[in-house]
Each structure stands twice: as structure tokens, then as C-alpha cells.
Amino acid sequence: MTSTTLLLRRVLSSAAALRSTVSLHRVSLSSISPAAESLFQISLDVSSSPSLISSYTRPGQYLQLRLPHINRSTLLAIASPPSLAESNGVFEFLVKSVSGSTAEMLCELKEGDVVELSHAIGNGFEIEAIRCCQSVLIFATGSGISPMRSLIETGFNADERSDVRLYYGAKNLNRMAYQDRFKDWESSGVRIVPVLSQPHDSWTGERGFVQDAFARAKTIYNPHSTGAVLCGHRQMAEEITSALVSNGVSSRKILKNI
Secondary structure, three states: OOHHHHHHHOOOOOHHHHHHHOOOEEEEEEEEEEEEOOEEEEEEEOOOOHHHHHHOOOOOOEEEEEEOOOOEEEEEEOOOOHHHHHHHOEEEEEEEOOOOOHHHHHHOOOOOOEEEEOOOEOOOOOHHHHOOOOEEEEEEEHHHHHHHHHHHHHOOOHHHOOEEEEEEEEOOHHHOOOHHHHHHHHHOOOEEEEEEOOOOOOOOOEEOOHHHHHHHHOOOOOHHHEEEEEEOOHHHHHHHHHHHHHOOOOHHHEEEOO
């Protein structure tokens, strides 16, 4: 089970409670492909469900996905930006296949297979709170990069800010999704800082955990004009939040999607 899924499940008392209160829409799987070791990019065709498309308005929102043939559900953050749903009728997800999990069964589906989706849930990242921030620090671990892709590709005027960094943690480069997007993200104004906890010997970049790499950076920033966006392991989120708040960053400017 991914750290993102664990965090999302805290929002609801149980998946069963969610099923009892949410209407689900049948959609088909349009493509599935490897995104990294144990990670898959899954695209769902939602073009026939305009209410699904209109429910997704902000990066960081998530939804319930149900596999009707086995009556099992999971919660997933939407990785693609809202504009992709509007233009192409597609929702994309980054899913970690964990043995015995609903996610593993999802990753074994084929093109054309049917799943069920709820409307997008939650407020997502409330970007309005950091609209005036010159420094925006983004932190993600593992599949927690999923909603960050939506954030970056939706755009938040990163190229007009003085310092926008994405600290992205993974075990090694084989476990790091979206490397093919890094160039485009950098061109939009986001500096990518990969952090590997178990890198190969040839790795010359940041090692250890995201929170440690951030502490080592010792970059001077004005806490009154700094915002942050976090998604991933609970310990990372707690330690980063504590460090930012202790340095004077307002907790209102530290965004999470749940």
C-alpha cells in the first residue's frame, strides 16, 4: 500500500462508508504502461461522463475507484491536470502495484476493461493561499508525485517566482516516475531536486530522505513570502511542516491535498 493511499484513507472512516454515499460511474481503461519499477500509468476514458470531468477542478483532488468484478475499491489522487480531462476526456493516475492489493489488481487490467469512479473528492491544493509567495517549496515521495504532476502541469506561475523547488524522493532512479517530464517541468520554472534513499554507487545527487536534503540545502528564503506543497510519507510531511513553521512559514501556506 502506497503512502499516498494511506494518507487518503484517513479522510474517510472506511471504503465501505464511502461506497454507501457516493454514486459511481462506469468508465473504461484506455491505456496502461509502466511508469517506473512497480509503478504504472493508467488512463481512463471519462469522455462519456461530463459530470466526472466537471467535478475535477483543482490539482490535488482524488477519487474512489472500484473494480466491479471483485467488488474492491481504492482511493487515488488524479495525476493529470484538469485541462487534460476537459480537452481529451481522460483521467490519468500513477498507481503502485503492491502484492495482494486492489492497486495490484487494477494494474493487471487490460485496455477496454471497465472500472467505476466517483466524482473528484476534496478541495485539492488551495493554491490561492500561496499566490503571492515568491518561494514555493514542493515535497513529494514515491507515488506522492502524482498530484504534484497535476499541480505543475496546471501551472501556478512558477517562472514568475524567485525560487520554486521540487524535492522528489524515491528509493533509486528505477523507482522514480515522470523522469521524462523533468525537462518540461524545469522549463516551466520548477527546479527538480531528486533525492534517492538507496541510490546506485554512481549517483552524485542528493542522498537520504527528502527532509534531510532540504535541511542540508540551507537555502535562505523569506518565511513571510514562502509557501509549500506536500504529498507523501507521513513522517516526511510532519518533519518538513515542523521545520518550515519553526522558521516562520505560516501553516496556512503549507498545502496538503487532504
